[in-house]
Amino acid sequence: MTMTDKNDLVIDVEGLKKSFKGKPAVNGVSLKVRRGDIFGFLGPNGSGKTTTIRMICGLLTPDAGHGRCLGHDLLTEAGRIKQNTGYMTQRFSLYEDLTVRENLDFIARMYGVLHRKETVDECLTTIGLKDQQDKLAGTLSGGWQRRLALAACLVHKPGLLLLDEPTAGVDPRARCDFWDRIHELSSEGTTTLVSTHYMDEAEHCNKLAYIVSGELLTEGSPEEIVKESGLVTWIVTGPDIWPLARELSGLPGVAHVAAFGASLHVSGYDEAALREGLKPFIDAKHRFEFSKPGLEDVFICLMKQAGAGRMR
Amino acid sequence: MTSYFSISRFLTIIVKEFIQMRRDRLTFAMMIGIPVMQLVLFGYAINFDPKDLPVAVIRADESIFSRDLIHAMENSGYFRIIQTAANEEEARDLLELGDVQFVLNIPANFARRLLRGEGPSILLEADATDPVATGNAIAAMTTIVQKALNRDLKGTLRHLKQEEAPFGLRVHKKYNPEGVTNHNIVPGLMGIVLTLTMVIITGVAVTRERERGTMETLLSTPARPVEVITGKIIPYIIVGYIQVILILMAARFLFHIPMVGSLLLLMLVSLIFIVANLSMGVTFSTFAKNQMQAMQMAFFFFLPSLMLSGFMFPFRGMPEWAQWIGSALPLTHYLRLVRGILLKGNGLSDVLVHLWPIALFMTLALAAAIKRYRKTLD
Missing domain, CATH: 3.40.50.300 (P-loop containing nucleotide triphosphate hydrolases)
Structure with missing residues (x-):
């Protein structure tokens, strides 16, 4: 510092x-x-x-x-x-x-x-x-x-x-x-x-x-x-990602799902919980890649948190 | 150190306003067009000295005297006999419908009573709804009455030709027995035109800056409110003077209004009046959200000025509360100044009593404009 x-x-x-x-x-x-x-x-x-x-x-x-x-x-x-x-x-x-x-x-x-x-x-x-x-x-x-x-x-x-x-x-x-x-x-x-x-x-x-x-x-x-957000992101690519996005977004451990072109960014705060939550969806059709979250993922999650904070 | 008032910034704003004025031909045309239009409407369409006014005659007396009297009236140019009415009732209908402006009533036995020296009277009934229309004709009638029968009254009848007319004339001004003077209108018009256009022009000029967002740019520069406001006012003073000169020239050369007083003094008091109205416009513009609203506020200010200043109705005829409001309006004082200087030849010491209220109004409006402008974005 x-x-x-x-x-x-x-x-x-x-x-x-x-x-x-x-x-x-x-x-x-x-x-x-x-x-x-x-x-x-x-x-x-x-x-x-x-x-x-x-x-x-x-x-x-x-x-x-x-x-x-x-x-x-x-x-x-x-x-x-x-x-x-x-x-x-x-x-x-x-x-x-x-x-x-x-x-x-x-x-x-x-x-x-x-x-x-x-x-x-x-x-x-x-x-x-x-x-x-x-x-x-x-x-x-x-x-x-x-x-x-x-x-x-x-x-x-x-x-x-x-x-x-x-x-x-x-x-x-x-x-x-x-x-x-x-x-x-x-x-x-x-x-x-x-x-x-x-x-x-x-x-x-x-x-x-x-x-x-x-x-x-x-x-x-x-x-x-990005670091301070504590967010982890999986990038999912493959066919029919839109239906997948809907299924993923309600899962425990998943804070936010965003589509970027042909890929999905699935973000969460707890790495283990996120990994656990995504496990059943891993199949041959889709590629799951552990990655660093983008700024956009971070900001959207921050906004959601802020909104939830106000609600309470 | 940022200086309190920067001459160069002030001049920059003036130059900018002139360029914009030059490009905005429509507004500029309006500023010239309004006085011209008002002059034509008030000055020409409304004639101060109308001729050929239609007359109906009730001729209960057929004599050389009544014939000559009618001839003399027609020769004066003011009267045109269009109808002979059988009785008073028919004549009154004509007058009421507006078919004729006058009814001339020559009573029965007019010639006989005239010859006997009884001094009979003829009756001229006038539709004086618009006193301006009938005023000159009635004045001419007095002369006609005196001179008309001179030719007939000779020889043995010469004794009837006295200093006084051999017969009386009674005039009944109907519908509007009071008259107003006509020279009032054109000088008064100067104040009316300035009040209307000057308030609108700055009101719109400043609101336009906000509407287009340029106000934000202007405010983000180091320009101070007083520089912006005064820089915006100066160019339009020149527009105001163009209007004043236009109206004065028309008054002199088209309407032959007498100009007794000092034109220089008139220009000086006009300056204060113009700045007062321009400042009012800027103040309005700080309240208005868009140009439309600025226009509406300008009219909101213009209407009481028109009604309560003594332009439309005699000031002394208004109830006291209306006179109080009228006294607060700069137009009221300006009208008196213009008429006082032009028609009565008032000098500087005479006009001070009406000059200070305008100057006070100007100071307050300018201060309000600058103070309000400061807060435009807040």
């Missing part, structure tokens, strides 16, 4: 709470994000990801909790935090009736960027929109709008990037480009907090946090999260 150096923490918030009209959206979230991290913020829709991000960048005032972001106090120095943060909203939120260039220029001016013309030019070249700079932003396709939005977050070269579901509705090629860019920025020292509900994107992050109903369920590197 290493102590984290206080100065190295870009985001260090504790006990953030926010409710809207009496309904808690975020209920005591604490996060520590170190410089250069790509921090994946995962959770189902409506779990409080956006609200947490908005509190971190000073758009919302937390009802309770405190902390620092980029070394500035969350509650009293929101202005300074904003100056050095790039926030990409979930939906396209640049001006559709301004051109690509006008949008970038506007953002650059708002942040007081020096050598504005050169910076905007550079930005346009990087995202590959140089020859479409006079097009109205509203006429761009969804994928290009996302690229423009990312460019707008980067125009003032912020130390912290807050990206709220940046790859939602983007084609695989653009997603790939997008993650390449994030890795590049990370290597240059930019810290990124990115929310997503694509599990495969979690693999791009070196740190993860999983939030459900406004509460953090788990936090750590992908390996840590």
Whole structure:
């Protein structure tokens, strides 16, 4: 165990709470994000990801909790935090009736960027929109709008990037480009907090946090999260796995059964009980393989547990 | 150190608003179209000096005098005799149905009594539902009565031609015995147009930012509320001035409204009035969830302004509670200012009494706008 150096923490918030009209959206979230991290913020829709991000960048005032972001106090120095943060909203939120260039220029001016013309030019070249700079932003396709939005977050070269579901509705090629860019920025020292509900994107992050109903369920590197879950998984392949899935899901020792393409992931917390439970189903037709659980298995099980906990 | 008010951010927002205004042709056209349309409707379609008004005559007297009187009326251009009624009942029907605007009643024995020097009276009944329509014609009638018979009263009858008319004219204004002055309307229109359009335009401009999500981007930049709000207001002040100039030009060149006072002073008080309304619009926009709601709120504000400001109904005729509400509305004071400056030639010291309530309203609306804007996302 290493102590984290206080100065190295870009985001260090504790006990953030926010409710809207009496309904808690975020209920005591604490996060520590170190410089250069790509921090994946995962959770189902409506779990409080956006609200947490908005509190971190000073758009919302937390009802309770405190902390620092980029070394500035969350509650009293929101202005300074904003100056050095790039926030990409979930939906396209640049001006559709301004051109690509006008949008970038506007953002650059708002942040007081020096050598504005050169910076905007550079930005346009990087995202590959140089020859479409006079097009109205509203006429761009969804994928290009996302690229423009990312460019707008980067125009003032912020130390912290807050990206709220940046790859939602983007084609695989653009997603790939997008993650390449994030890795590049990370290597240059930019810290990124990115929310997503694509599990495969979690693999791009070196740190993860999983939030459900406004509460953090788990936090750590992908390996840590898998290890700490205490989950074991069998992968079953073979014909007719769908009927098999239904039979397996109620068994003692089986916490969760999920289908991935042509294979089943059968997960449980007790290795022996799971093995015992599966025994009668082992036949020549199916291949049973003991394996490490994937992040998705872990998160789904966590969610089930959390749900059961609330029920009680 | 982030500065408290950044001029460059403020200017950036202004430039952005102008670009958006230029691209949003429909809204811009509406801002110019509304005053033009109102001017045409209030100014032209509603004529202050209508001519050729239809008249029915009850001629109980057939003489050269009554014939000449009718000729003189027709020659004035205001009257057009369209019918001769047999009796008063028939004439009243015509008036009631609106077939005629006037009924001229020349009593029996008019000529005989005139010659005897008894000073008989003729009766002019007017449908004064719209006093503006009949006002000028009635005024012209007085002159007609004095001059019409001059030609006939010569020779031995010259003694009847006195300073006073040889016969009396009685005018019955029916349906609306009180009259309102007509020069009120066009100057008043300036306040009406500004109240309607200025509140809508900022109301919509800010709500649109929220509806499209751009508000979130704007809020995530270091821009301060006061920069955003003032940056949004400035471009529309210019739109407001375009409207003012348009209406003033129409008032001067199309409607020949007298302009006695200082136009510079008028421009100054208009600035305060415009900013007051723009700020009101921003305040509304912080409550509105979408542009539709912002529009509705603007109308919610506009209607009492229209009704209680003294534009539609005489202010002093309203019950006291309505006068209190009216006094809180900037339009009430602005109407008095515009009429005072344009028609009466009021100077700066005269207008202060109506200027400070508008300025106070402006300050409160602006403060509310900035305070409310701060909480837009919370």
